[in-house]
Amino acid sequence: MTATREDILAALKGVADPISGTDIVSAGMVRALTVNDGAVRFVLEVNPQAAERMEPVRAEAEAKAKAVPGVSSVSAVMTAHSAKAPPELKPQRKAEPQGPQKLPGIDRIVAIASGKGGVGKSTVSANLACALAAEGRRVGLLDADVYGPSQPRMLGVSGRPASPDGKTILPMRNHGVTMMSIGLMTNEGQAVVWRGPMLMGALQQMMNQVQWGALDVLLVDLPPGTGDVQMTLSQKAEVSGAIIVSTPQDVALIDARKGVDMFNQLKVPILGMIENMSTHICSKCGHEEHVFGHGGVATEAEKLGVPLLAEIPLHLDIRLASDGGAPIVVSKPDSPQAQAFRQVARRLVEEGKA
DSSP, rough: OOOOOHHHHHHHSSOTTTTTTBBBTTOOOEEEEEEEETTTEEEEEEGGGGTTTTTTHHHHHHHHHSSSSSSOEEEEEEEEEOOOOOHHHHHHHOOOOOBBBTTTEEEEEEEESSTTSSSHHHHHHHHHHHHHHTTTTEEEEEEEEOOOOOOOHHOOOSOOOOOOSSSSHHHHHTTTTTEEEEGGGGGOOOOOOOOOOHHHHHHHHHHBBBBOOOOOEEEOOOOOSHHHHHHHHHHBBBEEEEEEEOSSHHHHHHHHHHHHHHHHHHOOOOEEEEESOEEEOOTOOEEEBTTBBBSHHHHHHHHHTEEEEEOOOOHHHHHHHTTTTTTTTSTTTSSSSHHHHHHHHHHHHHHTTT
């Protein structure tokens, strides 16, 4: 039996927080939870003044997690941050008209986009971020897919970000990637019902009020389509380039062309295209089949005069790794699937694009 994140979180809900009177999961104390082949790791964020009192809680949490069937080892550590809550994400009352600005400390911003949803853009973003980190780059990942934020799950991050002064937001970090997502600011399962101005305000706050630190590259996982978030990012920040993700099928390529055209209109260079779910090889018989067709993105990239960066296979391990909070680049770094992402990262680094 293989333990899952849900199994561990359910067990940790049985550990009481003596300060808040609720359990440690509901109190938002559990951070950076990862479950990988039976190895469980997580961080307990506690009030600095109560650190000594919380050691028994940490020990109990470690024991509860170790008792879950399928768990082979548990590592639970405590960290202490300011107890102040992060500022509420809401639109600024007045937006000053100005051109794209370079974010302090960030050398490059690369947008990861798709015209159509469901093509694996967020999976590509998470794995590419981890691959760039493995290449020694200082990487940030901004989950700007406001309506469907998935990066907290994919990168194994949970809990709410802290704020030392009520204004600056401290990002989360795991697998060598500094990350911020609207999913960390809302309750799990809570819908984000916002119109355009609220989306634009939240995006600007996540770009400008998050303490990103010094980064070689900030990847921005955009929502599908050609809407407010894409326009706000390109108009407010200096975006070095965009990578378009698509499956080979015609209906996805139709929307991918629109995404390329949008960035052309916004004067953002296209760094290349990635064909995701390119081919499937049966794990039992080795038969290769092209479930969504094959080569469509390569043909489209040639027509548009942009590079084809990779053809990522459709593979069960990629999905399992993402659901488990450790992208395949981290969980199975030597696998052919992981190496496909590593090759993209190496190419971007060699060409000075990331």
